[in-house]
Amino acid sequence: MVRKYGGSSLATPELVRGAAGQVAALAGAGKQVVVVVSAMGDATDRLVALAGEFAERPDPRELDQLLATGEQVSAAVLALALTRRGVEAVSLTGDQAGIEVTGEPGAGTIVRIDPDRVLEGLRAGRVVVVAGFQGRDTRGELRTLGRGGSDTTAVAIAAALGATECEICTDVPGVRTADPRIVPDTRPVPSISYEAMAELARGGARVLHPRSVELAGRRGVTVRVLHSSRTGPSTRVRAAEPPLERGAEVIGIAHDRDVRLLRIDAPGLSPDRGARLLTDLVAHGLRPDTLSWPVPGELRFTLHGPAPFAGSARDLVEALGARWSVDDDLGALSVVGTGLLDRPALPAEVLRIAGELGATMPAMAISDSRLTAVLPLDRLDEAVRALHRSFRLDRPVEARS
Structure with missing residues (x-):
């Protein structure tokens, strides 16, 4: 199974240990697990601010080198937390996970994934933790995918491994009819089509990045959105069953x-x-x-x-x-x-x-x-x-x- 943890779900050592406990339980139940991670908390914002200390307009290539470290830190500490629990784990950068990208710095797009290194870890009985948001181009240059790129990484890896579902663990219990922080009486949306989810994401819903939803739709990967630490409702994003006649x-x-x-x-x-x-x-x-x-x-x-x-x-x-x-x-x-x-x-x-x-x-x-x-x-x-x-x-x- 492929599971992604967002930055707010890994913001502190305690949250990292909590995520490690969940992943350890999955591995203990006999599942082969690939985890994709975002940078811890506001690490990306802090790295952008750090770059600003040295350049008013940082060179895009060097900014990519810097920002990619946020996800690499998350991958390494989660692998360490799993190892401490007695679960064999290995962390991989996007490049080590076989993610090939194209495009300009800060705006890379995934063109292919060679999953051999990931499969090697799974066959050895390890949990594989992949740094999201990044890959390498054909010239060996590191490229980041832009904000929300870890969602896209997770869906792309799920597609490359032939998984039919990808779990996105975040700080909200699935998709709701509006943002519960400003609308107190929202309702959960148990199931939503790829098209509707992409429109919500483009309109400002922060649950999923629109690129990840579009990719899931093209490759037929169901995306399940759930809270990273609490049980409760979740949302499955998948192909809609065509009705005989669609109403408004x-x-x-x-x-x-x-x-x-x-x-x-x-x-x-x-x-x-x-x-x-x-x-x-x-x-x-x-x-x-x-x-x-x-x-x-x-x-x-x-x-x-x-x-x-x-x-x-x-x-x-x-x-x-x-x-x-x-x-x-x-x-x-x-x-x-x-x-x-x-x-x-x-x-x-x-x-x-x-x-x-x-x-x-x-x-x-x-x-x-x-x-x-x-x-x-x-x-x-x-x-x-x-x-x-x-x-x-x-x-x-x-x-x-």
């Missing part, structure tokens, strides 16, 4: 506090020049989520993540003689479900809730599986709670109709 259904609400609105005011900017500008900005690292053109000459983008507009991208805009500004006091909520385009009252309901809260809404986008609305950050939690009630997500599925 709201499954859950995700939210994201890290949203920015970029405004570019360029009087006289024609549509074709605007298209060229957008192409150039994307080539320089801009990743817009929504785009609007409210008046001629003004472009608006919503973006997720820090530092949305800097360096050469800013130079491109200033070369046009354009003005630009960034609003960073925004958040976004995403209503996820199926057949949402067949529920025409859905956007109106979101607008009604925003109006009752006195919240402006600079952007909204809707597809058949997700509606995303951008709101002022100080109204985001209230809006999530209100919509959770409005869609009756606090009730069992059979009671929502």
Whole structure:
């Protein structure tokens, strides 16, 4: 079996020992176990801060060398904790586990896994502990996979070993209808499709990284999400059984506090020049989520993540003689479900809730599986709670109709 422990589940020596106890019990029951680990607690953030002590903009290659050590520490200490319990264990880096990646530093993608070294450990009766979030490219360069990359590592290893299920142990008891930290009456979601889970993840749910869900769907690996230290509900992410006819259904609400609105005011900017500008900005690292053109000459983008507009991208805009500004006091909520385009009252309901809260809404986008609305950050939690009630997500599925 393949099991992954997140950083919050390994944040202290006591938690590492607790995880070792669980893994030892599995091994004692005769299971062959591969464990994938994230860096302990906030170790990655501390390593990023450490790099900042020596360079304002650390070299991406050297930053990868530094950040990969976080997961390597986790793998080694968990192997030590297992050995102390009398369980034979071996820790492997991503490279030693046969993970081959491609791409730029900090944004590697897994292209193949040679599982021979992992299988060798399993055949020897050892628990194999793999450092997630990393691998080597064909030139032997270490590459990290980006935040959330350990989820992807675990699913990729499960697929390479022919496992039909991968367990993700985290600090929440499975997937719920919203974040229980801001909505007290959420309900567990026992089973969810790959597609819906990926949309929740893209909308800000931190339970699973969207890349890991997409990979699981492509390779047919069921992902089970469970609490790392408490018994209770869990969620299985797997292929949905196609119904005879799919109706409109709201499954859950995700939210994201890290949203920015970029405004570019360029009087006289024609549509074709605007298209060229957008192409150039994307080539320089801009990743817009929504785009609007409210008046001629003004472009608006919503973006997720820090530092949305800097360096050469800013130079491109200033070369046009354009003005630009960034609003960073925004958040976004995403209503996820199926057949949402067949529920025409859905956007109106979101607008009604925003109006009752006195919240402006600079952007909204809707597809058949997700509606995303951008709101002022100080109204985001209230809006999530209100919509959770409005869609009756606090009730069992059979009671929502």
